[in-house]
Amino acid sequence: MLPNLGAGIKNYKPWLLAGKCREVDILCTFVMLGSYFPSLILPRVSLFMTQSTVEKYQRFADFYPYYLSEHQNVTCRRLHFIGTSLIVMLFIAVLVSQQYLWLWATPLLGYGFAWVGHFFYEHNRPATFRYPFYSLMADWVMFKDILIGRIKF
Numbered sequence: 001m002l003p004n005l006g007a008g009i010k011n012y013k014p015w016l017l018a019g020k021c022r023e024v025d026i027l028c029t030f031v032m033l034g035s036y037f038p039s040l041i042l043p044r045v046s047l048f049m050t051q052s053t054v055e056k057y058q059r060f061a062d063f064y065p066y067y068l069s070e071h072q073n074v075t076c077r078r079l080h081f082i083g084t085s086l087i088v089m090l091f092i093a094v095l096v097s098q099q100y101l102w103l104w105a106t107p108l109l110g111y112g113f114a115w116v117g118h119f120f121y122e123h124n125r126p127a128t129f130r131y132p133f134y135s136l137m138a139d140w141v142m143f144k145d146i147l148i149g150r151i152k153f
Contacts, residue, residue: 060134067138068151070127076117077146078153083113084143114139 057063071077086109094102111128118126127135145151 057131057134060137063131063134064138064141067127067135068142070118070124071122071142073117073122074152076114076122077142077151079113079117079121080139081143081146081153083110084139086110086113110139 057066071080087106090102090105090109094100111126114128115126118124127138142151146153
C-alpha cells in the first residue's frame, strides 16, 4: 500500500501494515517507497533486516539444498522445467533465425512459469527475490537433475 503522494508522507501509517503483513512485505513496501522518498528507506530497512529474516549463503553447495526445499511440489518443479526448456528452445530459435528481438521473452518464459508454480502450487516466495544469482544457478542445476533423473519429474 503506497501513500497518497499528494497528501505527503504524514498520512502514511506503516504500523497498520504490521498486523497484516510479514516483515518481508513491510520491507518491500519501504523499498518501493524508497523511490518516492529516498530518506525513508535507509533508517527503516535496518529495523527489519534481522538474522532470521535474511540468511546469507556463502557457498552454492549450501544454498542448493535450501533451493530444493522451496521446490517440493511436483507441479512447481514441472513448471520450472517447462519454463527453462522454453528458454533453451528460444535461444536455439534466436540463434538460427538471428531474430535477437525475441530475447526480450527470456524473463517472461523463465520467471513466468516459475512464479506461477510458486504462487499457486508451492505457496511460497521464489528464492529469486532473496538470492537472484544463486537462484538462477540452482534453476539450471535442478533442470539438469530432472533431465538425468536425479529429481522426480
